[in-house]
Structures are given as C-alpha cells and as structure tokens.
Amino acid sequence: MPTIENILNNKPSHKVTQLYKGYYSRQFGFCEFTPTVEDQTERFVNQIEMWGICDNEKKNHWQDRIPCEFDTFIVNPLTGDLVNPIKKWGKYYLGRNTHLHDLTQHIISGHYPTMHNVSNRIPGNIGKINSESGLENLEQIFRTLTQNWHIQTKAHSSISRKVKNIYYKTIIALGQGDRQIVTLILKELQKKPDHWFQALEEITQEDPIRKDDFGNMETMRNRWIEWGKKNNYL
Amino acid sequence: MNDDLELDVIFLLPLRKRTQEQIELQWPNLKTNFYQIVSEDTESYNCIAWAKDENLKVPMWPFKGYYWPSDLPLIETLQNFINAFRKEGYEICTDGLFENGFEKLAIYQKESEPLHMARQMQDGQWTSKLGDLEDIVHSTCSELEGEFYGWVVQYLKRELLNN
Numbered sequence: 001m002p003t004i005e006n007i008l009n010n011k012p013s014h015k016v017t018q019l020y021k022g023y024y025s026r027q028f029g030f031c032e033f034t035p036t037v038e039d040q041t042e043r044f045v046n047q048i049e050m051w052g053i054c055d056n057e058k059k060n061h062w063q064d065r066i067p068c069e070f071d072t073f074i075v076n077p078l079t080g081d082l083v084n085p086i087k088k089w090g091k092y093y094l095g096r097n098t099h100l101h102d103l104t105q106h107i108i109s110g111h112y113p114t115m116h117n118v119s120n121r122i123p124g125n126i127g128k129i130n131s132e133s134g135l136e137n138l139e140q141i142f143r144t145l146t147q148n149w150h151i152q153t154k155a156h157s158s159i160s161r162k163v164k165n166i167y168y169k170t171i172i173a174l175g176q177g178d179r180q181i182v183t184l185i186l187k188e189l190q191k192k193p194d195h196w197f198q199a200l201e202e203i204t205q206e207d208p209i210r211k212d213d214f215g216n217m218e219t220m221r222n223r224w225i226e227w228g229k230k231n232n233y234l
Numbered sequence: 235m236n237d238d239l240e241l242d243v244i245f246l247l248p249l250r251k252r253t254q255e256q257i258e259l260q261w262p263n264l265k266t267n268f269y270q271i272v273s274e275d276t277e278s279y280n281c282i283a284w285a286k287d288e289n290l291k292v293p294m295w296p297f298k299g300y301y302w303p304s305d306l307p308l309i310e311t312l313q314n315f316i317n318a319f320r321k322e323g324y325e326i327c328t329d330g331l332f333e334n335g336f337e338k339l340a341i342y343q344k345e346s347e348p349l350h351m352a353r354q355m356q357d358g359q360w361t362s363k364l365g366d367l368e369d370i371v372h373s374t375c376s377e378l379e380g381e382f383y384g385w386v387v388q389y390l391k392r393e394l395l396n397n
Binding site for chain 2: 153154158159192194195209214216
C-alpha cells in the first residue's frame, strides 16, 4: 500500500496549489483535521478552515473545543511535495492518522473544494485576508516558525540538524511560494548572524558567498545583505 | 513527546531563568553534578571550533559554507572529524582520564552522526560550547551524554607544546 507521502508526492501539484490558492492568498498552510462535522463535504471545508495555525484567532477557536486527535502536515503548494509530517503544534498533539487519508482521497479523486466553493464557505475573518493583512500574517507565521526553529535547534552544533529541522524546512517551503520570506530572512540577518544561508540559497537558487568567505559568519551575512539590496529585497 | 512539550514550556520562561533550566532539561545529568555557565550564548562559533581553539570564533562543521579543513570532505562521519583534528596534532586515545601535559577531546555521536565535542582543560575539567547556547565547564564528559548529543565514542589527545 502506498504511503501518504508517496500518494501526495506523486499527484499533480496543481491540485494542491488550487486548493490553497482558493483558500488563502499565501498559498501555504497547515491542515488540521477534526472529526466533528458529519457531512463529508462540509467536513472537508471545515478541515481546511483549520489550517493557518499561527493565527491567534484560530488558536483560540481550537481552545474552545475539546482537544481531539488530528493530523497536521505541510505541503509545498508549488511542487505538491509533502515537506514533512510534523508531530505536534503548540499544545495540540497528533494522534493516529485518521483523517489524512480522507484528504488524500479527496486530492486524488479531484473532490477537493473549488475556489468558488471555498470562498463561499469561509467563515468569519478568515475570508477577509487581503494582501496587506496577508503580509502581516506572513510575518507572524515566519516569526513563529523562526522561534520554534530556534527552540528546537539552538543547542545543536550540527548545521545539518539545524537546516533539516521541520520549522526551517517549512520556512524554505514558504519562501518558495512567496519571495517576501526572503525579505523577512534578510531583515533577520541584518539584526544578527544566524544560520539562514542554506534557506536563502534554496529559496533564491542564488549563492553570493565566495569560497574565501566560508566560515566567516559576518562576511557571509554581509554578502547576503548586499545581495538583498542589489535585488530589491531590502 | 512529553519531553518536547517541557522543552517548549521552558523556552517561554524569562531569559535568565530559562538558561539554566533549559540546559538542565536538555542534559539532565548536569542537574546532579557541578557545572558552570561561563559565557553568553552566541551563534558565532560552536562546540567543534571551541574544542579546536577557544580563539576560533567561527562555526566549524563539515557543511557547505562553514569552516572545515579544505582538503577534507563535507561528510559527517566520525572518521572525518578525527581526520580534521589529526591536522591539529591529535591522535586517538582510549579514555578521557586527565594526563598531565596532554590536552584531550571527546567526540559525542548518536546513530553514527557526530553531534558534539568537548575539550579537557588543564585542571582536568571539561569545557563545552552548547550549540548556539553558552559555554559551560563540566566535571566529566558523561554529564553531556544522552539522547541529545549521544555518547562519547572517541577520545583524542595531543601533547601540549608549552609543557
């Protein structure tokens, strides 16, 4: 039996892209699944509503509910690749893989909500995100991901461990969907040196660092900041 | 899973208080043994650089863009780490017992992946840079052993030139 990863990775990415485009201008998000809605279609829409975990309003929304088992995953909407399953978010822990299979089946069969359906069903503020608040939200997502990346990897010396971390990879996936992430990373680099070089290189497919710079965090940082200014990211 | 939760909670504590608690949570053996935080946290260098030379203020790791001997491959194997330190005059040895006139290093590894190095000081205690966190002085190598850094799999030593 194919794994969830295989199924998602082998599907045409435009389906995933459509799914996210239809729902959210950032084309990126988390899906959280709840078993509370009976109707299959309705349930699917409600499940999609739950993604965007960094939004406080939605967090509070969850806090009013009885915690239930759910699955969370991250998809790069441009490629359709499952970035990585994550084990938990905040205080909510993942349980058994009950509903991810449902989503997979929806994607495979094409029974995902269309843009029209989703926009009609978006409740409350979620449907009101415009480009301005979208950027605010993007920053918020970025800061939360960065904070969690630091939490999980700050005690590691291993650069591999740092750049393979799920939150770091999520930032890269986010950046591949929206180049404004590059600006946010470069602004972080302006504040202090940090291990952002791999992310910048993967997102931009550029590498302004020279071999002579290797190992010198300050110089590497300056190279990327210069690159950012030259390419209008700063 | 519960450990992850505890770690997240710890990071919500005020910075000062959290430093010690965070370290002890990550390396519980430190709770019951002597150790001392001797620096501020910084990303500017890491444990490998600190083990090699306390004046080497760069992160050292076999990874593109980071400091590593240019004639060695960028692979994370124990042998590659040993080879990097052979260039500094170190040879493998069997234990971390203090030997007057020698400087010793310990390589920690988990699942065949080197994750940490500590250096023995001239008073017999050990010093470690904890990733991007602080430098600490600890009495033995075993205090940092565990799930996070793994376990000491290799000791290295070299004769001190000024001895």
